[in-house]
Amino acid sequence: MSATQPLREAARARLPVLRAAHPAQFRPLTPSRLATVAVLLGMAGLFALGVWRLDIDASRLLSGFGQLLHFLTLMVPPAPTQGASVAGVLRALAETLAIAFLGTLLAATIAFPLGFLAARNATVNQALRFLTRRGLDGLRGIDALIWALIWVSVVGLGPFAGVLAIMMGDIGIFGKLYSEAIEAADRKPQEGVVAAGGSGLHRVRFGILPEVLPVIAGQVLYFFESNVRSSTIIGIVGAGGIGLVLAEMIRTLEWQAVSFIVVLILVMVAVIDLLSGALRRRLIGRAA
Template identity: 55%
Template sequence: MREAPDLAALKARYPQAFRVAWAARLTGLGGLGAVLALAAFAMVRLDFSAARILNGLGRLGEFALLMLPPSPEGHLADFLRALAETLGIAFLGTLTAACLALPVAFLAARNVVPNPVLHFAVRRALDVMRSVDVLIWALIWINVVGLGPFAGALAIACADLGALGKLFSEAVETVDRKAAEGVTASGGGALHRIRFGLVPAVLPVLGSQVLYFFESNTRSATIIGIVGAGGIGQYLTELIRVLELQQVAFLVLMVLVTVALIDAVSGRLRRALIGGEPR
């Protein structure tokens, strides 16, 4: 059995391996201290109080009891129509955003458009659209086209156009270039390189991202309905105001079940698109 190397000899031979990185440690401690100080300032500034939370737990329990048992109370048909409208808003908004984001993504990709001015302009435009929350888009479109699901679909389309455009362009930039180079070597032009070299390679990834956004937008469509953009959110806000909590619980349960079903189906589709085995 070999004897363990002498620690002093190792330190003498490899001093850099045993040197204490004080600068890195102090930087890490300083960053942690800054985060804790910022958190403390935010808690004071926002009047955060653990006592208020504890005092409100009893009231929260009362609300939970009033929500049992969940019941549509004769409005099941209306709730189902509102849920279908919510799904329609999410589907149409996601589909519109994906269709618009696909050509914009190629303009924003550096390996497709080498022009730095055009690339910068498209990227910044996507950043602007992505920085505005879907709820703000809903309020804008309600004032433009009026109340209803059409405004909700437009709001989701605008919010997702920025996000999907960014994700699509990043997928195009990171795709394996061998197929595109093969098309170019075979005599293909720029459009042939995009159509036969880039699109088939990125399409599974783009489809997976669109499915994920549809699942997320089902919840977003519920939220924007609260401000009058159609869907089940309108019923939620009205019933909460009049404290019809059993019906509220039934609507929440409907949304949870719907999102779970969409998640299960879209998960299998995503795995199929990217080549994974369905579970």
């Protein structure tokens, strides 16, 4: 008799007690649980296939760390150069900020009525809602960088193309977010307006709008912060702003100027994050 046999017998004796106390843990595999396992296995298989097909190699990344450290040493200390003076960089940063602000403001304004048309509880009719949502899907499905390339070809290089690129991409996103906020609005104020004799327009104006406006304002502030970063990226393809200066410094191997610009971008984004966060908290506090 082995030393572990008494332990096995004790475990077998406790098995009916455990099965009765925790039936969910001992139930057989149901179709839903099998489907969950199949989905997880499928995702793992897709991950492995992606690693193989995309030629992802950790050894190449590790071997490139030496070159990365070399670039970092070239970037220290951050310093402006003749091609990227302090005044020129600050002017480009202000241009980036203006691109993000105007693009976000135009998108938020245009998407406001579209959000009501796309919402199930505020639209004129379901056919118009369907067309509006599909149009928003189309705008949202194209990245801001692709919009920048399109508008640079249409209106030429410069910040105007950047404003249009930010605006087009954000109209689709804002329209979807607005419609979801409108559909999630509490029905009790709306029912109260209708019970008091209000029309459908009154229901939207006094039953929905006061509740969703703080949510919409918070979303606009968040996307303004996000679009400051996006404006930097689209500037690289010629849509104006600091991205254009940054791309030029990279092409000319002015690494100290590159790090100087990156540091200023990080400072600008951090300041905007603090200000927009404070405004969002104020709006949420007032709404509560």
